[in-house]
Amino acid sequence: MEKKTNIQEIFGKLVFSDQLMKEKLPRDVYEAVHKTSKYGTHLQLDVANTVAAVMKEWALEKGATHFTHWFQPMTGVTAEKHDSFLSLHSKGQVLMEFSGKELVKGEPDASSFPSGGLRATFEARGYTAWDPSSPAFVKDGTLYIPTAFCSYSGEALDKKTPLLRSMEALDHEAVKVLRLLGHDEVTHVNTTVGSEQEYFLIHKDLYKKRKDLVLTGRTLIGAPAPKGQEMDDHYFGVLKPRVSAFMHDLDEELWAYGIPAKTKHNEVAPSQHELAPIFETSNIAVDHNQLTMELMKKVADKHNLACLLHEKPFAGVNGSGKHNNWSISTNTGKNLLSPGKDPGKNTLFLTFLMAVIAGVDDYQDLLRISVASAGNDHRLGANEAPPAIVSIFLGDELASVLKALDHGKTYKSEGKEQIETGAHVLPHFDRDTTDRNRTSPFAFTGNKFEFRMPGSALSVANPNIILNTIVAESLSQLAAKLEAIPAEEREDKIYSIFKDMLDEHKRILFNGDGYTDEWVEEAKRRGLFNLKSLPEAVPQLLSKKNKDLFTKHQIYTESEIESRYEIYLENYAKTIHIEALTMLDMVKRDFTPTLFKYMKSIAECIREKTAVIEASAGYEKSVLKDLDTSADQLCADLKKLEDDMADAESKSDLLAKASYYQSTILKDMDDVRQSVDFIETLLPEDELPYPTYDELLFSLR
Ligand code: ADP
Ligand code: MG
Numbered sequence: 001m002e003k004k005t006n007i008q009e010i011f012g013k014l015v016f017s018d019q020l021m022k023e024k025l026p027r028d029v030y031e032a033v034h035k036t037s038k039y040g041t042h043l044q045l046d047v048a049n050t051v052a053a054v055m056k057e058w059a060l061e062k063g064a065t066h067f068t069h070w071f072q073p074m075t076g077v078t079a080e081k082h083d084s085f086l087s088l089h090s091k092g093q094v095l096m097e098f099s100g101k102e103l104v105k106g107e108p109d110a111s112s113f114p115s116g117g118l119r120a121t122f123e124a125r126g127y128t129a130w131d132p133s134s135p136a137f138v139k140d141g142t143l144y145i146p147t148a149f150c151s152y153s154g155e156a157l158d159k160k161t162p163l164l165r166s167m168e169a170l171d172h173e174a175v176k177v178l179r180l181l182g183h184d185e186v187t188h189v190n191t192t193v194g195s196e197q198e199y200f201l202i203h204k205d206l207y208k209k210r211k212d213l214v215l216t217g218r219t220l221i222g223a224p225a226p227k228g229q230e231m232d233d234h235y236f237g238v239l240k241p242r243v244s245a246f247m248h249d250l251d252e253e254l255w256a257y258g259i260p261a262k263t264k265h266n267e268v269a270p271s272q273h274e275l276a277p278i279f280e281t282s283n284i285a286v287d288h289n290q291l292t293m294e295l296m297k298k299v300a301d302k303h304n305l306a307c308l309l310h311e312k313p314f315a316g317v318n319g320s321g322k323h324n325n326w327s328i329s330t331n332t333g334k335n336l337l338s339p340g341k342d343p344g345k346n347t348l349f350l351t352f353l354m355a356v357i358a359g360v361d362d363y364q365d366l367l368r369i370s371v372a373s374a375g376n377d378h379r380l381g382a383n384e385a386p387p388a389i390v391s392i393f394l395g396d397e398l399a400s401v402l403k404a405l406d407h408g409k410t411y412k413s414e415g416k417e418q419i420e421t422g423a424h425v426l427p428h429f430d431r432d433t434t435d436r437n438r439t440s441p442f443a444f445t446g447n448k449f450e451f452r453m454p455g456s457a458l459s460v461a462n463p464n465i466i467l468n469t470i471v472a473e474s475l476s477q478l479a480a481k482l483e484a485i486p487a488e489e490r491e492d493k494i495y496s497i498f499k500d501m502l503d504e505h506k507r508i509l510f511n512g513d514g515y516t517d518e519w520v521e522e523a524k525r526r527g528l529f530n531l532k533s534l535p536e537a538v539p540q541l542l543s544k545k546n547k548d549l550f551t552k553h554q555i556y557t558e559s560e561i562e563s564r565y566e567i568y569l570e571n572y573a574k575t576i577h578i579e580a581l582t583m584l585d586m587v588k589r590d591f592t593p594t595l596f597k598y599m600k601s602i603a604e605c606i607r608e609k610t611a612v613i614e615a616s617a618g619y620e621k622s623v624l625k626d627l628d629t630s631a632d633q634l635c636a637d638l639k640k641l642e643d644d645m646a647d648a649e650s651k652s653d654l655l656a657k658a659s660y661y662q663s664t665i666l667k668d669m670d671d672v673r674q675s676v677d678f679i680e681t682l683l684p685e686d687e688l689p690y691p692t693y694d695e696l697l698f699s700l701r
Contacts, residue, residue: 017135043130068080076373078290081106110151116566117562128148133164149161155559159286186332191464195277201700216579219696220673240701247264259288268318286464314696343401344401359467364389364390374576392442393444397413398444399509481497583673586689587672606621627682
């Protein structure tokens with residue numbers, strides 16, 4: 001009999017939710033915690049002690065024996081260090097203890113986490129500090145407490161701290177603008193995020209046979225399968241039973257952790273899928289996305305599957321991204337990016353729309369950097385993903401609204417058009433006023449912006465830090481202009497401010513096809529950035545304009561910016577270094593012996609055949625000749641890669657090193673791959689030391 005799922009019963013059952021806190025804590029304690037999470041006030045120790053005691057009782061009921069501070073160092077993954085609740089008292093008595101101090105502060109050794117030079121100015125010590133705005137939960141017998149992570153001298157060593165700072169900055173600037181426009185009812189704004197997550201699922205057994213997948217997350221060699229995604233038969237196709245079973249279990253796991261998983265479907269590439277949650281406050285959405293990625297891998301494992309989160313696991317088929325849906329809402333429940341019935345007259349909507357447009361234009365480079373990684377570079381600018389050029393797609397209606405603005409007119413909404421299907425049994429429905437442009441990196445989609453450049457493996461912390469900060473900055477500039485106008489004239493005069501902003505920033509608007517060469521040319525004429533690779537992009541982090549932005553809004557200090565710059569470059573070089581080593585290992589130790597064995601068997605075949613009969617052995621000879629020529633080429637390719645690797649590793653300047661990996665090593669690896677992939681098509685499949693693209697992409701039932 002099929003198991004019945006009751007979502008309401010499962011949802012959040014492993015979470016120490018706000019609701020639970022409200023029920024279990026004395027009222028004044030609950031209010032003190034709330035104040036902390038809302039206004040960042042300091043938590044008194046007696047309050048912390050009470051919360052810790054209640055949290056511990058709840059965690060013990062859920063079977064927890066340990067607790068951990070859960071944080072997000074600059075590795076892109078989460079970190080944890082488990083301590084048991086156990087404490088020994090005199091007479092050997094065992095107690096389960098958890099103090100307010102342990103809840104609020106932890107001291108993991110920071111010395112082995114990336115710090116990008118920050119460590120030079122502090123001791124190895126690092127601190128984790130409880131983030132009461134993201135709920136604690138119990139996982140695998142441990143109470144997880146979301147925390148921020150900083151150095152001895154208070155510098156952020158993680159992604160949560162700057163994210164929280166950026167949310168505060170946006171809150172501050174947005175409320176200021178709202179006040180200036182007479183909206184005193186709003187005391188607080190929040191950014192919301194829904195991140196659609198793409199991934200691949202393959203057989204675990206096949207995965208284990210591929211060193212490249214295990215060590216680097218992507219296939220470094222492998223000839224394309226005879227069939228790819230050209231038939232478009234996978235997109236939204238029927239779920240295969242094993243995939244469906246996985247998704248079902250995953251949903252239940254996610255729900256138990258209070259993650260509002262909503263939509264699941266097949267994606268464009270074979271074996272590629274997508275999961276979308278309902279949006280939440282940015283901070284929680286980021287934590288939940290990290291947890292989602294972890295649970296995807298764990299649940300896949302249970303189903304003897306491997307979940308691939310790399311941005312480009314397979315050459316020649318689509319890579320995976322993560323669409324970051326982003327909006328701003330007020331404490332009164334209003335979505336500030338909702339255009340309403342008549343967007344041309346919706347001053348609030350236009351205010352925030354223009355702020356986003358200005359921010360994205362002024363800081364295109366930062367948005368690009370926020371999604372930079374060795375993995376994502378394979379995707380951006382390739383034919384299936386948004387280009388590395390940042391531009392905004394608004395759709396026809398908003399484009400008309402702005403055109404009217406530009407001409408000093410007000411756009412009149414003609415109401416929603418109806419779609420007629422021509423079949424009378426079908427209901428008629430309204431045509432959406434924003435259509436879809438899949439090629440745009442930054443698209444307005446109804447009542448939110450969808451930033452499509454993040455890669456599937458990235459933490460969405462960085463893109464949201466940047467989004468919040470750049471919009472905070474344009475709101476701050478707008479506020480300065482509004483302040484100079486008498487209150488009663490603002491509502492009127494703001495339209496001429498909009499017009500000026502539009503004049504200044506309209507180059508960032510692009511409604512066409514972002515995948516074409518014409519756009520690349522056009523973008524160049526418009527003076528837009530086209531930062532194709534990480535080493536090209538990240539030096540912009542240090543530009544005066546960007547440093548000023550971060551320090552003005554107190555998102556990063558100068559040394560925190562420099563540390564991020566270093567970590568980007570270090571990670572990039574290390575990633576490609578590991579990939580190249582893995583490739584050399586696979587080719588030299590697994591692939592080459594197979595190749596030699598096969599050549600030997602052909603040679604023997606020719607010898608034996610011609611000894612027995614008078615034969616030309618023409619086919620055999622031609623295959624052997626092809627293999628021999630390709631083997632020579634491969635030999636030269638390998639030698640070049642090895643020599644260049646030695647050069648790369650001898651470079652001490654971080655930027656020079658990363659650039660060399662980008663311009664030379666990646667190219668060398670492509671050459672090795674070409675030779676290997678060609679030879680692969682000549683080798684007997686069952687002798688190959690690893691599973692082929694065919695098996696990897698098409699064997700799951
Ligand atoms: P689609 O993009 O496929 O049309 P939706 O528009 O319903 O689907 O939503 C896509 C994602 O955007 C979902 O994760 C959804 O929760 C999120 N989303 C919807 N509204 C908002 C909002 N106001 N802020 C942030 N994310 C949102
Ligand atoms: Mg979408």
